[in-house]
Amino acid sequence: MLIAKSTVKNRKKSNTADTNLQQIPGVGESIEQDLHRLGIMRVSQLRGQNPQALYDELRKQFGGTLDRCMLYVFRCAVYYAQTPMPEPEKLKWWYWKNERINEFAD
Secondary structure (H helix, E strand, O other): OHHHHHHHHHHHHHHHHHHOHHHOOOOOHHHHHHHHHOOOOOHHHHOOOOHHHHHHHHHHHOOOOOOOHHHHHHHHHHHHHHOOOOOHHHHOHHHHOHHHHHHHOO
16 A cells, blocks of 8 residues: 555656756746747657747747747757756757757757
């Protein structure tokens, strides 16, 4: 019986962590709200996403102007969401400047 309770408790922690977008390096309250605008409510929803498409859609929603650094944050966020053991260097948004674009090529 104790094992079942422990399993349920761990599952709840996992679900809570998945909904906390601010656990992603570089994502604070403002960027979390931007992700919500894009329909991203959970970290797991970033898996398999195209960072450029997210950036383009948000830029469209803001009327065509958006800091390019947002694209770098989206690249970092997608990497974080789909990498079980992320490399610390890749958890810095500036790692994801344009020279890193091939890591997300289709």
